[in-house]
Amino acid sequence: MNSFILLNGGLLGQEPAKSIWDISSGQDLLLVTVALFLLVGMVAVGAVALNLVFLLKKIIEPDAQPVAKPADTRSWWQRMAGLHELNQEKNLTMEHAYDGIAELDNPTPPWFMGLFYGTIVAGVIYLLVYHVFNPGDIMVQEYTQEMAIADKQREDYIKKVAGSINENTVTVLKDAKGIDAGKALFTQNCVACHGANAEGKVGPNLTDAYWLHGGDVKAVFHIITEGVPEKGMMSWKKQLNPLQVQQVASYILSLQGTNPAGAKEPQGEKVATGEPVATR
Structure with a gap:
């Protein structure tokens, strides 16, 4: 991603991101209070649920005596991966069996449980960062910011390129893209x-050799830019930058001699533009 462009404490075209601590109204204070109560409530519910689990376990197994477990001789990697030697199978067999089928006490590997609990922690952090305290940008905000940066860069590029084009320096574009x-x-x-x-x-008619105000690229550029108010032709210099005016003028001159159907009668004086007939 591009680096952010900040203007007056905020992103270009954007208001600065509002934090949960920017309390400017009673509604903001209410939202902050509700968010904090929800956070405290989640922690309290979790603590109560954990306490109930331990209490229920004591009720179900009140006289359970701890059974001495054999020393764990596995390597660090074996413990993390939850691996056991085959000769330890008898130590993992649980007391109950069904139809002669014994069940092994083989819990989920620690690496998987660590990953599972890590996703829970990451989810809580994400919730707080992006939806409670709001210092981060969700995808829509990030997209809007990047588009604002791209628009600014595009405007700067157009100004840089179009700034060198005027009525005296304009030339006819020949490339298909232009x-x-x-x-x-x-x-x-x-x-x-x-x-x-x-x-x-x-x-x-702009396709014949007759022109009211000149037919070379400089004359066409001038007419598009300044307009002819008395003839109803508006000025386009506020709507189009010089590069765009050059592109329109070049397209018009590329139509010389195409003789489209329903062409209007000639107006003005015949001018040799020197531009080849477009092949389309």
Whole structure:
């Protein structure tokens, strides 16, 4: 995971995570009190249950005398794994038998019990950390934080790349990725006025050689950026960054000479853009 970006004591675009100790209202105080009572109640119930188990055992076996067990000669590994030598089987046989079948007193291996109790401890710690005291981040919060970091990095990258593109330095993109990005932006923002294939509707036909305000990439970049308010063409510089404007302009120029069906009549003056006809 990326490292967290903190601004003003909190994650970018996020309010600082609220701890159980940040009591700012009566409702917060009530939640803290309930949580602490639940925690104390869980401990008390566990202690009572354990005490009842020992008491019940004494009631059931009041006269049970401890039986001396033979010395355990097993190695450390054998004890941890719960292994016994075959010659010790008679020492493990329990008193009761059914149909001549004896049962061995062979408890669960210590390593497994340690793992089992460890999961219980881990579960309690997880509950306290993520759902009571809240210093940790659950998956949804972590995902939101990582997305905020990624968005910030993306914005910084776009500013860095797009900052060098302006009306004087813009060039026509030739790569398919840039053209496809321009097509997506055109489809999203320009179809209503210029048509799905740039054949022209309210706005002019963008696929012929006739242009109202110039037909090279710099002129198209300028028109998209600044707009032509008197003709109903809005400025897109607040909606699109310079890189996106370059992509749209390059896509428009790639449509030169495609002659789509229902193309609007020519408007303006004929301009040689020098751009090849797109092969699609």
